[in-house]
Amino acid sequence: MYWQKDIETMPISALQALQLQRLKEMVRRASTSSYYQQLFQEHGVTVEDLQQIDDIHKLPFTTKQDLRNGYPYGFLTVPKDEVVRLHSSSGTTGQATVVFHTTHDIQDWANLMARCMYMTGARKSDVFQNMTGYGMFTGGLGFHYGAERLGALTVPAGSGNSKRQIRFMKDFGTTILHIIPSYALHLLSVFEEEGVDPKTDLCLKTVYLGAEPHSEHTRRRIEGALGVKAYNSYGLSEMYGPGVAFECPEQQGLHIWEDSYFVEIIDPQTLKPVSDGEEGELVLTTLTREAMPLIRYRTRDLTSVCSEPCACGRTHKRLSRIKGRSDDMFIVKGVNVFPMQVETVLMSIPEVGTNYVIELDTEEEIDVMTVKVEVQSDFFLGDVKGLKALQQKITAALRSEVLFTPRVTLVEPDSIPEAQGKAVRVIDHRQQH
């Protein structure tokens, strides 16, 4: 049941003691990088300031902008020849950043990934097909090394070429997939086209969904169509990548591995901690990293933390499903909207197909939000009256979520272009002020 029982079920007091010890080591180590040396000096903090774990609040935050300022080598704490790998963030927002790893880091990461996968029942007898992009994107190599560490037969399929992916699943008897949720939705329609019923024609039992926000409805839809259990996988390249937080079989939040990461949730405006269960920005400190420790890194991801014990027996806290990044939010007619709100509504409507896009325009100085929605193929071939009714149903459901009336355009299945990698959900044509 556990990959590392002693760590995964460690009593909280022991876990906190371990965290304090590791935090001190991290700060000591970080102080040797040119960037933190200066930052700690400016804030007048040293490792001596850390007497208890709460003293972490004395340390300054690290932001994405800091990483850019220190690009490329400013955060390194080891000689360059100790570094064996670098990963760059996919640059979804702004200029890319880079993170370096030693051999220790790569092994540490692989172990965390194996821990996540083992938690969901993955074993060496499994055939694991990794359907995310390899390369700079950490989802590829991160899962790959973890699966090999676990001993599973690992199929480095990469992303795209859905027909070939389906053939691999059949030929190799794939039992586990790792896939980006928007691509998983797309794949459902390819199964249909190919006349393959994943529930009866394949051996799939588990899917890992990660790398981008997705709603509970999206998960349930994928589970239903594939006949699998789908687990939420969270990570970011500034940490190792995937393996930061992962769902256990209870599917009541994502265990964040507190032996490796110190977790804080703050109010992004006041920067003060919020209480258990309250939503805020996730702030993470690496506790085991060698090449490039990061202290109080502001992820910009919005979530909440739950410290209640979990039925699975693991003591590590749980994050709620990530709502998105603080910078995903857009404002229409003065209302704050997250793409995830739109997705939650859409995916709860069975006639809605697998892709959608939100377009923002200004018409006569008024914001207009248009949601283009693909319709399920059998429904799309139905009568115009039915489509009209569906359009009204979606409009009403969205209105009750966002509190203004959006425009809804129904489009043919597969007519919205698939993104390579993470989905692009919002296209803002408005004049930026």
Ligand code: ADP
């Ligand atoms: P980039 O920042 O360029 O997208 P990364 O590949 O490091 O590069 O992406 C990490 C980000 O992806 C996270 O900070 C988060 O916003 C998003 N993300 C990753 N996994 C999930 C998940 N399971 N749910 C929601 N968002 C996720």
Ligand code: K
């Ligand atoms: K094997």
Ligand code: ZN
């Ligand atoms: Zn659990």
